[in-house]
Each structure stands twice: as structure tokens, then as C-alpha cells.
Amino acid sequence: MEYIFEKIYVPHQHSFITREMELKKNSARVHSHKNYELNFILSGSGKRIVGNNISAFEKNDLVLMAPNLPHCWEITHTDTNDTPRCIVIHFYENLITSDFFNKPELETIVDLLREAEAGIFFNGPIVTQIKELLKDLTQKKGLESYIGLLNIFNLLNKCDKREFLSQQPTPGSAFDKDFNQINKIYEYVFKNIHEEIKLNEVSSLLNMAPGSFCRFFKKKTQLTFMEYVIKIRIGYAAKMLAETNKQISEIGYDCGYNNLANFNHYFRKVMKKTPSEYRKEFR
Incomplete structure (x- = not known):
């Protein structure tokens, strides 16, 4: 099993980057990086590795992960009419320590990001709303994109159907x-x-x-x-x-x-x- 430490390029003029990506069969690698990641599966299914957890994933799965958490999405089934794809957001690991997030109104977001050290799987009807915001976010720029990200975090906080994926205790700072x-x-x-x-x-x-x-x-x-x-x-x-x-x-x-x-x-x-x-x- 291959394991790599991946460097995600986030342009200096941005605090995060949103991309829609193709999930290619037989190219999955267990990797980690120094960025937070929010991953939404648009199409395709297979096996997911997050930390020490291995489980199945499918369309409309949503996972939030903290920096340095090993993970992998391996496609095992594809629809002949639908290429496996996902929307991924990567943002800087120092986001929660920035002055902007040092506000009482944003404490719940900071708490959520800290919990993501174990990898969080979100479920329920609210994920459908997040899906539409993620699609819109791939087309937004500047302040509109940052507002869009905050709206997504607001819905993630409201989602009470969540599961911690990794069996490995979260490491300290x-x-x-x-x-x-x-x-x-x-x-x-x-x-x-x-x-x-x-x-x-x-x-x-x-x-x-x-x-x-x-x-x-x-x-x-x-x-x-x-x-x-x-x-x-x-x-x-x-x-x-x-x-x-x-x-x-x-x-x-x-x-x-x-x-x-x-x-x-x-x-x-x-x-x-x-x-x-x-x-x-x-x-």
C-alpha cells in the first residue's frame, strides 16, 4: 500500500481553494497533507480510508478532515454514464488561529475544525443543501467565495447526524x-x-x-x-x-x-x- 505526504497548492492570494475533480479508478493512494479538507462525492462509490478507519463510500457522502490525517478514496464501482467525481475544498491549517476566526460568533466553527482531527462523516437532509452550496462555490471568487464557505460551515454545524471515522486518537498540537x-x-x-x-x-x-x-x-x-x-x-x-x-x-x-x-x-x-x-x- 503506497502512502505519501501530499503538498496541496493554495494560491497565496487565497485562504482556500475549491475544485471539482475526477476520481480515477486504480489510482488511489493513501496520503496526507497540511491542509484541512472537505470532500463531497458527486458520483461513484468504493472504499474510503480515513486514519485507521476503512469503510464504504457512495454518492453524496461528505467528510471533513483536519491536517495530517491519512486518507484515500478508492473507486470500486462506476456508472458507465457517470464519471466518478468529487468536490474538494482545501484550506490553510492556520485558518482557525487567524484573527478573523478569533470571534465569539465563530467559536462553533473552530470547535468543529478541531473535532475534524478524527475525520467527520456528515449525513442527513442538510447534506443536500450543502451539495448545492458546494457546486456554487466552484464558480465563486473573492469575497463571495469566502461568504459561501462560511455558509457551508454554518450548515455543517447544524448537521446533528455526524460520525467520527478514525479509530486513532487525535494527536495534539x-x-x-x-x-x-x-x-x-x-x-x-x-x-x-x-x-x-x-x-x-x-x-x-x-x-x-x-x-x-x-x-x-x-x-x-x-x-x-x-x-x-x-x-x-x-x-x-x-x-x-x-x-x-x-x-x-x-x-x-x-x-x-x-x-x-x-x-x-x-x-x-x-x-x-x-x-x-x-x-x-x-x-
Whole structure:
């Protein structure tokens, strides 16, 4: 599984950028970036990765994500008459600390953006209203576009049907300072998910002793390193259970578990159900 840290270009004369984009099949990559993202699916369906959560997505799904949260939308089904597309807004990570947002009337928006560290899925009739505002926003410029963005945030705040997607606890503000180091670890885990992950090798990436590395990782992510590895492995296993016909034992092996009992134990611990129960949901 490929994982990249993506740099989103937001022109200097703008605080955010809105684009309608095509979702191309077989080109999805797990990535993260230093921008907030609001993602609305216009057409297409498939599997969505947000943090350590893997779930299905479909037309009219709406998700808000904070900076540095790994994510991916992978198209698995397309309508022959409708190209998979989405509307995406990227805006600066320092938006909520700007003087403009330092107003009592905007406190609820700031709170919402902080909650987005776990990834928020919005549902219900109000999403239909947001869809129309998003379409209009792709055509607006200047002050009109900023007013349009505030109108969207106003509706997001009113949406009481929301779900936190990521199972990973939200990192603290210190995460941003050390993101490059943490990103090295994330990349290593994704690239070596099939193999035995050795603590000595991982800690050497940051030129740390194993004990120092473990304390550093826990402080910056609120997870022990092995807790993180388990969640990523189980998330990858869930993806294969949903998308392939491989034997459960083979999937466990592909995710680094040589013992089926261990695989079943950790899968149930993370997903709250057995691998076979999870697979039945996609059959």
C-alpha cells in the first residue's frame, strides 16, 4: 500500500481553494497533507480510508478532515454514464488561529475544525443543501467565495447526524512540529505491513534508541508504536476481506500474522467482530 505526504497548492492570494475533480479508478493512494479538507462525492462509490478507519463510500457522502490525517478514496464501482467525481475544498491549517476566526460568533466553527482531527462523516437532509452550496462555490471568487464557505460551515454545524471515522486518537498540537519524523514512521509501516516490523529498524530511522523512540511516538500520537501497527494491519486486513476472496488465514499472513489465532484476536479487538463476520457485511 503506497502512502505519501501530499503538498496541496493554495494560491497565496487565497485562504482556500475549491475544485471539482475526477476520481480515477486504480489510482488511489493513501496520503496526507497540511491542509484541512472537505470532500463531497458527486458520483461513484468504493472504499474510503480515513486514519485507521476503512469503510464504504457512495454518492453524496461528505467528510471533513483536519491536517495530517491519512486518507484515500478508492473507486470500486462506476456508472458507465457517470464519471466518478468529487468536490474538494482545501484550506490553510492556520485558518482557525487567524484573527478573523478569533470571534465569539465563530467559536462553533473552530470547535468543529478541531473535532475534524478524527475525520467527520456528515449525513442527513442538510447534506443536500450543502451539495448545492458546494457546486456554487466552484464558480465563486473573492469575497463571495469566502461568504459561501462560511455558509457551508454554518450548515455543517447544524448537521446533528455526524460520525467520527478514525479509530486513532487525535494527536495534539505538538504533532505538527514533529510531523516529518512521524511521517517517516507512517511511511515505513505502510511499506512493510506484510513483513515483521522490527523496533530496532524503526527507531534507527529517527536515530533514536528503541526506548526513546517508544516514548517519543506515544507522546506525539497517544498510541504505543505496536498499538499503531496493529490498527494499521487490521485496517488493511479489513480492506482485503471486503474486496478479495482470499482465505482468512492467507489475509492474516499477508498482514504480518503468522498465527491465525493471533490474527483473529487482534481483528476482533479492533473491529469488534470476527473476520468472517466482517466479510459477511460485504457479501
